[in-house]
Amino acid sequence: MAITKTLRRSLPLPDRWSLGAVMIAVIVCAPILAVFGIALFPKENIWPHLIATTLPRYVTTTAQLAVGVGVLAAMVGTGAAWLVARHDFPGRRWLEWALLLPLGIPAYVGAYALVDFLEYAGPVQTALRQFFGWQTARDYWFPEIRSLGAAILVLAAAQFPYVYLLARAAFREQSASSDEVARSLGAGGFARFWRVGLPLARPAIAAGTAIVMMESINDFGTVDYFAVQTLTTGIFSVWLESNNAGGAAQIASVVLMMVVCLVTLEKLSRRKMQFFNLSTRSRPVTRRKLAGWRGYLAMTACVLPLLLGFVLPTSVIMSHALSNAELWLDSRLWHAGLNTLIVCGLAACLTVAAGVFLVYGVRLSGQRLPRLLLPVTTIGYAAPGAVLGVGILIPLAAIDNTMADGVLALTGWDPGLVLTGTAFALVLAYCVRFFAIAQGAADAAMERVSPNLPLAARSLGRSRGQVLTSIYYPLVRGSIASALLLVFVDSVKELPATLLLRPFNYETLATRVHEQASLENLGGAAPAAMLVILTGLLAVSLLARANR
Numbered sequence: 001m002a003i004t005k006t007l008r009r010s011l012p013l014p015d016r017w018s019l020g021a022v023m024i025a026v027i028v029c030a031p032i033l034a035v036f037g038i039a040l041f042p043k044e045n046i047w048p049h050l051i052a053t054t055l056p057r058y059v060t061t062t063a064q065l066a067v068g069v070g071v072l073a074a075m076v077g078t079g080a081a082w083l084v085a086r087h088d089f090p091g092r093r094w095l096e097w098a099l100l101l102p103l104g105i106p107a108y109v110g111a112y113a114l115v116d117f118l119e120y121a122g123p124v125q126t127a128l129r130q131f132f133g134w135q136t137a138r139d140y141w142f143p144e145i146r147s148l149g150a151a152i153l154v155l156a157a158a159q160f161p162y163v164y165l166l167a168r169a170a171f172r173e174q175s176a177s178s179d180e181v182a183r184s185l186g187a188g189g190f191a192r193f194w195r196v197g198l199p200l201a202r203p204a205i206a207a208g209t210a211i212v213m214m215e216s217i218n219d220f221g222t223v224d225y226f227a228v229q230t231l232t233t234g235i236f237s238v239w240l241e242s243n244n245a246g247g248a249a250q251i252a253s254v255v256l257m258m259v260v261c262l263v264t265l266e267k268l269s270r271r272k273m274q275f276f277n278l279s280t281r282s283r284p285v286t287r288r289k290l291a292g293w294r295g296y297l298a299m300t301a302c303v304l305p306l307l308l309g310f311v312l313p314t315s316v317i318m319s320h321a322l323s324n325a326e327l328w329l330d331s332r333l334w335h336a337g338l339n340t341l342i343v344c345g346l347a348a349c350l351t352v353a354a355g356v357f358l359v360y361g362v363r364l365s366g367q368r369l370p371r372l373l374l375p376v377t378t379i380g381y382a383a384p385g386a387v388l389g390v391g392i393l394i395p396l397a398a399i400d401n402t403m404a405d406g407v408l409a410l411t412g413w414d415p416g417l418v419l420t421g422t423a424f425a426l427v428l429a430y431c432v433r434f435f436a437i438a439q440g441a442a443d444a445a446m447e448r449v450s451p452n453l454p455l456a457a458r459s460l461g462r463s464r465g466q467v468l469t470s471i472y473y474p475l476v477r478g479s480i481a482s483a484l485l486l487v488f489v490d491s492v493k494e495l496p497a498t499l500l501l502r503p504f505n506y507e508t509l510a511t512r513v514h515e516q517a518s519l520e521n522l523g524g525a526a527p528a529a530m531l532v533i534l535t536g537l538l539a540v541s542l543l544a545r546a547n548r
Contacts, residue, residue: 020361038391045246058231087288100164105309388497
């Protein structure tokens with residue numbers, strides 16, 4: 001008995017908060033580990049076939065797509081951020097926030113709208129034929145719309161606000177002293193940007209570009225519609241068409257390795273680019289007024305990406321939605337909307353609750369393991385939805401079948417597929433994919449709460465659960481509400497994981513848009529697409545409010 005007490009004192013047992021935090025971290029990380037496990041031990045090893053045939057093409061195209069989108073988004077986002085943060089020109093005030101609007105448009109919706117606008121029967125080519133008197137497509141040359149270049153353009157137009165948002169904050173935080181020193185040494189406007197402003201903002205630009213490239217690797221709807229073969233489309237092809245889950249997991253592991261390499265390069269680049277503000281009385285840079293044609297040129301440079309990333313897709317989709325008003329009464333649309341509301345709302349609530357529990361449990365725990373697992377749980381946000389689909393569906397299907405066979409053997413009743421035959425797998429995928437949003441919001445909010453408040457509550461006899469509900473929650477509920485909205489909106493827009501994990505005949509708004517657009521029926525897709533856009537704009541408005 002004395003030995004047991006001594007062991008308990010030297011090796012304290014973890015409390016329920018620590019155990020819960022570890023369990024949540026394991027659940028979030030399990031799909032990623034499952035992908036590598038399935039890839040290493042497949043039922044049918046097709047590595048040699050993949051390497052000899054399709055894998056090099058998938059890797060090359062994915063790399064071209066990611067680099068092309070990253071470079072274009074970095075150029076547009078950085079240029080717009082420099083103009084808005086350092087200059088005053090006509091329309092600057094509304095453009096500063098309007099440039100965030102493309103974030104509310106899913107890239108696949110932008111792809112459908114661009115094709116509809118530029119295709120042979122679209123308004124652009126129709127107007128050209130009428131103006132020049134051309135009769136058929138053989139009479140003139142027009143660039144190929146469904147191509148890698150068009151996919152890069154659409155994805156960059158939808159995602160450049162990631163770079164713009166971070167770069168604008170970096171330019172605004174720079175001190176006026178460095179700009180004044182460069183000006184006194186004779187540096188012009190471009191020289192101050194290239195030699196002073198840009199180097200100081202490079203860590204923020206690199207972080208934004210890395211996010212853009214990861215989102216490009218994750219994309220399925222755009223590249224599938226433009227017939228661009230990437231690693232993500234390869235997962236769908238090998239799994240759904242060739243019926244080879246092991247091969248899909250092997251391709252998914254390649255995607256994960258590319259994402260890990262991208263994140264590592266971004267971290268290393270920031271480690272070598274550390275800049276510090278040595279002054280405690282930093283003055284903001286005074287905006288330079290651009291008058292005449294220079295001001296209108298700056299305004300045009302900011303308006304063009306806004307037109308392509310927001311105005312064009314919204315106008316095309318809205319036009320179809322209004323011209324097909326009867327489709328708003330289609331019961332299938334509202335059934336898909338109800339499914340979306342239920343599954344995404346449930347995922348948002350569970351994700352935020354788990355994120356708050358994890359962060360609070362780690363803060364209470366004095367043990368090392370929960371603290372080490374906390375940053376690891378953000379890996380789901382970097383993993384593409386198709387990869388998570390592989391890592392979730394295959395293990396859950398095996399568990400589901402084993403459970404069903406066991407119940408059937410014991411009771412003679414077949415319960416069916418409880419996990420994969422319902423929306424359970426879909427909710428789990430959303431929770432894993434967007435757990436980083438909830439965890440980051442909860443961690444940042446709780447960090448702002450003075451540690452004296454929970455200590456005082458504990459001294460008055462409150463339990464740890466009561467401290468969470470009565471002390472922390474009232475102080476962090478604004479951040480929790482924001483996290484709920486962001487997770488909900490991102491879940492609504494998520495397409496690859498939804499296509500892989502949804503039950504049979506189960507539609508959400510995203511899958512309805514994809515299904516109708518794949519049938520070249522943009523009119524049928526427009527009402528659902530408008531609902532997705534309006535949902536996305538809610539998150540953009542919240543983001544703009546938080547970054548005033």
